[in-house]
Amino acid sequence: MIDFSMLKNDDFKEDSVRSFIIDKILESFGFSLKGVKDSMESKSKDSKKNMESTKQDSIKIDSKTMQDSMENMESKKDSTLSPTHHPFNAIESNKDSKHKLEIVLSQTQSSKIVVGSNKEIKADLTPDYTLYVDSKTHCILDAKSPDKNIQKDSKAEKQALSYAIAFKTPYYALCNGYKFMLFKTDTQEVLMDIDLESSFNDKADSNLKLLKQYLTTPLQSLRQVLSQDSKRVKKSDEWYLNRPLPGVIPNPKKRAKARHFGNLAYFTRQSWDIVTKNILNFTDVGDVVLDSFGGSGVTAIEAMINGRVGIHTDLNPLSVFMVKALCAKVDLAEFYELSEKILKEFESLRPKNEKEAKEILKNAKYYPNAIDKEFGQVATIKEQESTLWIPKKEILPKGSDVDSVLKLFTKKQLVELAILRRLIFKYTTPSRTIEYRHAKRAMRYSLLLAFYNTINDVNLTYHKSDTGGGDSGVMRYYRYRIAKKPTKLDVYDVFKRRIARAIKGKQELEDSPHFYDSYFHKTQNVVKEFNIESALMQGREVINNDNTIANGEKILQADATNLVEIESNSIDFIYTDPPYGDKIPYLDLSTMWNAWLDFPVDSKLKEKECIEKGSLEKTKYDYYDLMKKSLKEMYRVLKYNRWLAFVFQHQDVKLFQIIVESAENVGFEYAGFVSQEDTGIASFKKVQNPSSVLKGQLIFYFKKIDTPKSRAKV
Numbered sequence: 001m002i003d004f005s006m007l008k009n010d011d012f013k014e015d016s017v018r019s020f021i022i023d024k025i026l027e028s029f030g031f032s033l034k035g036v037k038d039s040m041e042s043k044s045k046d047s048k049k050n051m052e053s054t055k056q057d058s059i060k061i062d063s064k065t066m067q068d069s070m071e072n073m074e075s076k077k078d079s080t081l082s083p084t085h086h087p088f089n090a091i092e093s094n095k096d097s098k099h100k101l102e103i104v105l106s107q108t109q110s111s112k113i114v115v116g117s118n119k120e121i122k123a124d125l126t127p128d129y130t131l132y133v134d135s136k137t138h139c140i141l142d143a144k145s146p147d148k149n150i151q152k153d154s155k156a157e158k159q160a161l162s163y164a165i166a167f168k169t170p171y172y173a174l175c176n177g178y179k180f181m182l183f184k185t186d187t188q189e190v191l192m193d194i195d196l197e198s199s200f201n202d203k204a205d206s207n208l209k210l211l212k213q214y215l216t217t218p219l220q221s222l223r224q225v226l227s228q229d230s231k232r233v234k235k236s237d238e239w240y241l242n243r244p245l246p247g248v249i250p251n252p253k254k255r256a257k258a259r260h261f262g263n264l265a266y267f268t269r270q271s272w273d274i275v276t277k278n279i280l281n282f283t284d285v286g287d288v289v290l291d292s293f294g295g296s297g298v299t300a301i302e303a304m305i306n307g308r309v310g311i312h313t314d315l316n317p318l319s320v321f322m323v324k325a326l327c328a329k330v331d332l333a334e335f336y337e338l339s340e341k342i343l344k345e346f347e348s349l350r351p352k353n354e355k356e357a358k359e360i361l362k363n364a365k366y367y368p369n370a371i372d373k374e375f376g377q378v379a380t381i382k383e384q385e386s387t388l389w390i391p392k393k394e395i396l397p398k399g400s401d402v403d404s405v406l407k408l409f410t411k412k413q414l415v416e417l418a419i420l421r422r423l424i425f426k427y428t429t430p431s432r433t434i435e436y437r438h439a440k441r442a443m444r445y446s447l448l449l450a451f452y453n454t455i456n457d458v459n460l461t462y463h464k465s466d467t468g469g470g471d472s473g474v475m476r477y478y479r480y481r482i483a484k485k486p487t488k489l490d491v492y493d494v495f496k497r498r499i500a501r502a503i504k505g506k507q508e509l510e511d512s513p514h515f516y517d518s519y520f521h522k523t524q525n526v527v528k529e530f531n532i533e534s535a536l537m538q539g540r541e542v543i544n545n546d547n548t549i550a551n552g553e554k555i556l557q558a559d560a561t562n563l564v565e566i567e568s569n570s571i572d573f574i575y576t577d578p579p580y581g582d583k584i585p586y587l588d589l590s591t592m593w594n595a596w597l598d599f600p601v602d603s604k605l606k607e608k609e610c611i612e613k614g615s616l617e618k619t620k621y622d623y624y625d626l627m628k629k630s631l632k633e634m635y636r637v638l639k640y641n642r643w644l645a646f647v648f649q650h651q652d653v654k655l656f657q658i659i660v661e662s663a664e665n666v667g668f669e670y671a672g673f674v675s676q677e678d679t680g681i682a683s684f685k686k687v688q689n690p691s692s693v694l695k696g697q698l699i700f701y702f703k704k705i706d707t708p709k710s711r712a713k714v
Contacts, residue, residue, distance in 0.1 A: 004197040007146040007177045017143045017177045018128060021196065025180075026103060026129070026141075029212050034102040034132065101216055102132040111166040127163040133218050139171040139182075140164045150174035150181050152190050152513040157181070161188060170219050182214060190513050193285075193307070206235060235284045237641040237706070240572075245674055245701055246281040249274055252676075258504040259301060263449065264322050265456050265475065266296035267584050270577050270647065274676060276302045278575050278699070282643045283308055285514075287572035288526055292560040292634060293610070295586075297323035299575045300554065307514035309521055311571070313558035315609055317375065317599035318452075318590045320535050324555045325449035327519055328442035332503050332510070335446055339499040342423045342447070343492060349423075350416050350491070357411040364388035364418060369425075370598045371448055372441055374535045384425055390418050391595040397588035400480035405595045408459045408480065416491040417451075417458060417596070424448060446506070448597070450498035455596055457494045460486045474589055519554065526570040527553050538600060540565075559608045561629035566637045574634050577647035577697075578627065579611045586611070624655070628662040635666045640706035644668065648698040659700065667710045668702035 002020065006012050107130045111123055129141040140163040142156065150156045156174055164172035164185040171191070173182045182192040192211055199207045252271035255261040260272055275298050279289055285307040291299035292313050300310030300323065312323050351357040369389050370376030379389070394405040402408060409417070428444035430437035456462075461473030463483035473481035509515045531541040536557045542564055558565050560578070579586065587594075587606050594601050606616050610626040634644055646663070648656065660670050677696035704710065 002200060004177070004200070012177070013145045014128075014143045017145065017175060021177050022129070022141065022143055022175050025208075025211075026131075026215075029101065029216055031101045031103050031131065031216075034104050099216060099218065100132070100134050102135070104130045104132070107167075109163075109166045111162075125163050125166045127160070127167070130167060130169070131215060133216060136218070137167050137169045138219070139173055139215055140167055140169050141173045141175065144174060144176040146177040148176050150176050150179060152181075152183070152188070157183065157188075161185065171214065173215075180211065182211065190517075193513065202239075239284075240282070240643070241641050241703065241705070243282050243643065245672055246277050248674060248676055249277060257508060258501060259326065259508045260296065260298060260505075262501040263326055263453065263505040264296045264298075265453055266319070266322070267475065267478065267586060267589055268577065269296040270298045272298050272302055275299055275575055276306060278645050279303055279306055279308060279573065282573045282645070284572075288523065288570065289573045289575065290566070290571045290637065291576045292558070292563060292574065292630065293576045293578040294319055294323065294555075295577065297326070297555075301327070301509075301515075304515045304518035305509070305512045307518060308572075309518050309523060309526070310554060311523070311527065311566070312555045313560065313563065313565075315557065315559060315605060316586050316590055316594075317536055317557055317601065318593050318597070319586075320555055320557045321371070321375070321445070321597060321599070322449065322452060324535065325445040325452070326502075326505060327509065327555065328445040328449075329509075329516055329519075330439075330442050330446050330506070332506060335443065335506075336499065336503060338427055338443065339447060339450070339496075342420070342427060343496060346416075346420055346423055346495075347492060349419050351412055354410060354412050357415040360388065360415045361390070361411060364390045364415070366390055366392045368598065371444065372430075374533050376536070376538075376598060376600060381429060384422060388415075388418050389422065390414060391598070394591050394595045396480050396591055397585065401482040402480065405592055408461060408482075408592055410460065410488070413458050413460075413488070413491070417455065420451060420454070420491060420495060421448075421596070424451060446502060447499075450495055450502045452593055452597065453498040453501070454491065454495045455593060457489050458491055459592065462487050462489065474592065478584055478589060480592070523554065525567055527556070528565055528567060530565075536600070560610065561608060561626055561633060563633045563637055568636050569639050571637045572639055572642050573645075574638055574643075575645045575647075576634075577649075578630065579609070580649045584611070585609070624658055627659065628666075631659070631662050631668070632666045635663075635668060635704060638704045640704055640710070642704055643671075644702040644704070646700040646702065648673075648700055663700075663702050667704065669705050671701040671703050673701065674699045 002024070006016070006020070106126050106128065108124050108126045111125050127140045128143050130137060131139040131141060140160055142160045142163065144150055144156050148154075148156055160172045160174055161183070164183075170185055171182060172185055173180065175181070175196075178196060180192070180194040180196055181190065182194075183189065184191055191214065192207065194207045194211065249271070252273050254269070254271040254273075257272050260269060279299075279302060283289060283303075286309070288309045288311060289299060289303035290311045290313070291297075294300060294312035294314040297312050297319070300312035303310030304327075312320070314320055351360055365387060367379055367383060367387065367389060368377040369379040369384065372378065391405055396403060396405065396408075406414065424444060424447045428440045428447065430440040456472050456475065457470070459472060460482050461480060462470060463473070463485065464470045464487045470487055473479065473483060529543040530553070531543055532539060534540045535553075535555070537559065556565060587601055587609055591601070603616065608626075610630060611618060611623060638644060644663075646659065648659065664670060675696065675698055
């Protein structure tokens with residue numbers, strides 16, 4: 001039995017990773033030292049001597065644990081451990097493999113390396129293990145201590161790649177005790193990222209079986225066994241059905257990730273670590289995760305960070321935009337340079353005072369000018385250059401201190417924001433090839449991410465707090481409340497800070513080995529094809545083409561009560577945090593941002609919103625009915641034997657009963673709940689309404705079990 005707690009000991013170094021983890025894995029796969037009989041046993045004895053020697057130098061690793069591990073290794077006389085005794089007993093032994101599996105330890109290969117002014121030097125490259133299959137070099141494997149980073153683009157990964165190139169192996173791998181990473185040499189693609197402790201403890205886990213397949217099968221045979229789209233052995237339905245409910249996270253780190261905090265300003269946000277724990281608990285790598293009330297995008301983003309495919313849908317175009325904008329892949333150096341260029345020109349064009357701003361506004365007006373054609377009508381370049389665009393005079397929701405969007409700004413704020421928007425459009429005008437247009441769009445969305453966050457700080461509802469921070473009234477009080485003493489921040493400074501924050505958030509996505517692979521992955525038989533390229537429902541029609549139901553779209557406007565864009569039985573896990581009653585009317589509260597981004601929001605869209613009250617004065621029964629319809633759609637799109645996690649933040653007992661009963665009526669089986677009492681930071685609504693809003697949250701869990709009765713319901 002391997003005790004993974006040993007890895008936390010400061011004295012558990014590379015040699016310990018080799019002896020107590022890698023050797024055992026390779027031995028179970030059937031490898032032996034090249035030309036040496038009973039090689040792994042021999043190596044085990046060497047390891048024991050090594051450990052005894054090191055012990056004299058005051059190694060502090062628990063002696064009993066070490067002794068147990070060595071005794072387990074020495075107790076086998078054969079060159080492979082039997083699966084029933086091996087700690088990785090999920091792997092069948094390769095003792096009778098028809099392929100010759102051999103290892104050479106610390107094999108050296110001389111290689112010429114170019115340095116300086118094209119000067120070549122000779123270097124000896126010595127990996128820890130060279131794996132041979134049928135006498136051909138197959139994989140380089142290097143051990144690292146538990147504290148070393150072995151992810152893609154790390155120093156360790158680049159070193160292992162150089163070994164693989166020198167030894168001409170199709171694969172290279174790294175192990176630090178916690179993780180086992182397998183890479184493809186020609187593309188540097190991450191083939192496997194295995195959490196060893198998790199795989200070791202979960203009998204149903206198939207990662208080690210797949211790793212064995214990669215390491216013990218000749219390349220040509222492996223290509224026949226593994227297709228490009230099925231590099232992993234999928235987990236069984238039994239594995240999914242028998243997942244335990246995840247435990248509570250004692251102190252969620254809601255503000256710890258720049259990809260969320262400071263970039264995706266929204267009225268509510270799930271703590272990323274709670275969402276991640278649920279995703280990892282209920283899904284496998286490559287699974288499709290949906291949030292049909294997507295909001296700030298935490299579910300989809302964390303799904304893709306962890307190698308799943310995240311689908312984000314929401315009625316609010318603002319929600320769709322901001323998640324698209326954060327995910328847009330750009331060269332971060334170019335992004336920064338362009339922002340500086342825009343700010344330099346902005347500085348020369350901005351009005352000096354309110355009087356100058358008033359003069360500029362005389363020739364400014366609204367005309368349709370969406371941020372991109374996928375969000376609506378885009379004005380011509382000529383019109384944008386000749387007339388300064390300003391937002392439509394949108395009416396604000398009931399309870400606001402002023403009646404229209406334009407009254408939320410001083411004249412100077414209004415003009416400066418309009419100039420900044422025009423400059424962003426000017427330098428990101430799409431043209432030429434499709435690839436170039438997409439690159440320009442990604443840059444525009446990224447700049448507008450900083451712009452949308454700038455609007456949050458540059459308006460008359462913004463005020464400093466007693467603690468030294470600040471926020472807009474709509475984000476803090478959930479209404480357009482003009483500050484008694486508005487804090488007028490400088491647009492230049494705010495935009496510059498928001499650019500820096502956007503870079504930090506996007507860097508986290510870049511640093512993830514999985515995010516962009518998942519983001520650009522085509523969703524086969526999940527999201528349907530559309531007649532037009534549109535992020536919005538307006539004008540979009542679904543094309544039911546049975547031959548090619550494939551779409552790269554993962555972030556889109558959709559109605560949670562009628563998910564026509566998503567195929568039935570196509571989703572592996574749903575984690576969603578729906579609106580809770582009459583507390584937050586999202587579309588009404590988003591009016592300021594939707595006006596500046598020129599997103600269409602009308603009464604027809606608001607009719608679909610699952611809330612109480614709002615500008616349409618919906619009753620609680622309207623809300624109940626919409627929630628029931630959304631549960632029915634969740635059931636339809638979820639695969640059989642998969643899970644729904646439904647976040648509940650209301651103390652209305654009747655609503656609690658309605659949700660559970662409605663879920664059961666459409667076919668779900670209620671599996672229990674987890675009370676996440678402290679979600680990090682209490683919202684104003686939770687402080688204001690302690691009797692109707694839970695301090696933390698409940699997460700209800702439901703299963704869609706495959707039975708004749710459930711099939712009949714669908």
